[in-house]
Amino acid sequence: MAQPDFPPVGVIIPNFNGVHLLRRNLPSVIRAAAAYPGTCSIIVVDDGSVDGSAEMLRTEFPSVRVVVHEANRGFAEAIHSGVDAADAEFLIFLNSDVRPQEDFMAPLIRHLEKPEVFSVSPLVLDEDGRVSPVSWRCFRIKRGRLRSVRWRFDDLKSAAPTESLFASGGSVALRKSMFVALGGYLPLYKPFYSEDFDLGLRAWKRGWRTLLEPASRVVHEKKGSISENVAADRVRKTRVCNRFLLEWTHMPGKDLMLYLLPGYLFQLIGRLLRLDLVYVRGFFAALRRLPEALRVRAEIRKHQVLDFWRIVDAVERSFGLKA
Template sequence: MSGNPQKAVTIVIANYNGRALLEKYLPHAVAAADYYSFDTEIIVVDDASIDDSVAYLEKHHPSVRVIRHAVNLGFGRASDTGIRAARNPVVILLNTDVCVREDFIAPLVSHFAADDVFAVMAMSLREDGHTPGELVKVPFFKRGYLKFVSSENADLQKVVSENDGFPSYSFYAVGGHCALDRAKYFELKGFDELYYPFYFEDVDLCYRGWKRGWKTIFEPRSIVYHYHDSGSIRSKHREAYIGNIIRRNRLLFVWKNITSPRYFCLNHLLPVLFRSIAGIFVLDVSFLRALFGALRRLPLALKRRKEEKLQERILSDEEIFKLILSGSKSFKKELLHEVGASASILDQ
């Protein structure tokens, strides 16, 4: 392997009771590290597993660095531990339920030759090897929530296909299969524990990068296979609980990060107020539970919002949305049909 420090990579895998997944998918990451032409290390952060994950790693993968947490701290903290321990300037985050292609590293790392790139996301496919799992993240507001066009959207798939493997801007990079500029990660102060125990830490991190003018890129030439149903989160928690955390964190993200009066008031606050009142009468339990969960963290969200306002901001909310959506023009009519009330955002 070459010693070029600018292209050296550390792969960080956060693990919790994922012994079976490590046995199944880690050899592919090891093979990719061997295939890559430059220095590569692999770190597994064991987040207080009670299975034999560590024993398996020590026996079968002695070249992999293992860092153990005494208590379970969640995805963000486990990933942060690995990023801090990494010795290389580019860090690739992988979930334990992600299987990588041998050549997935180089397309990700190539983008960091530019000083204004913070994160690069690989394209994930489902188990059949053809159905998209995670594609470019295109944002819109719907009923007060910040959401993203589904990767199952035929028009989004068409745009990605017609781009013929050409990279594009993405609202965020999925934390389960992305590369980060380690130095910029620390400038952003890492993942925010506001979203504990999981989900939306990656959205928040990349958006704070965008505000500073640091781009997040979707790289379809880097391909991985993501088996969500076998991952530690979905195998350990009920769907109702996971859904509640996601809805809660959608609200917290807006409260912390969105400063545009138009987006915050018109596309978020007014719909949320309406849903809050209507939810009491129609017993919209899922929304109300998420709302009250978010309100319990409102003081921390406002503290973080104040801290972010003190940072130098290069791009506004409107400018970021416009940059992302500029790659979606070829399916604008279909997108407008899907997002409904948020169409005004797309007409900037």
């Protein structure tokens, strides 16, 4: 029986041609939902699959609600359809290639009951049990680009929760009302990549925190639906393009002018000399969307209460990288 002090939770799983992933990982999600002390519903959004995913779900997992897109719309729109269909305020987004531990939900949801917390990440493990760097995220400017701060799980001073710059969109718990207030994932980053980074930064800039909760754990498979269904060059070009858009949207103007723009120049020259045309195409694809990124940047500033480096400093102090 559900315990009344644990709020209802909705789990949203986007799917595109991932019938084999759903068969493998959905049973673990169902067991976790049953183990959660409150009520929990599971919604799979089938994003235009042609592998029989929706039919398989209705036949083999009748307790799961299925929302169907007749044509593929991309990760963000699949999540948005799931959010629209969910009744719960507290939501968990899981990719179809993520397998949660049975007790992973309650530690995440407890944090969301604090009004200043926007999202919580579980500890993400790979298939060999190693802690993935996507569990905790922080970035600094190095060699002319915004680069991830390297860390080890042993660096954590304790198993206590710590602040993080953003939670991976593949395994995150968050509040529906805040997600909607932020406008969800932005069209700027379609079809995939960097939308979770952007979402976390927009939340932080409003003063809404993201946490890592090491007591909650999931396993993320090495190869997911994007890599299986999209050509490798397109995946890399999109990743490159969206990282530029993210920097132009969120980085302070002084850092863009003094550090990032010179870094772009040197990197482009180096990539051209190496004939890395995918990278170059990614840059120019981003450049074509610069006016859109600047409009988003201006809109974010209207609601901003914390600047980028103040957020980064807070995240590093929480982790224990700064005194």
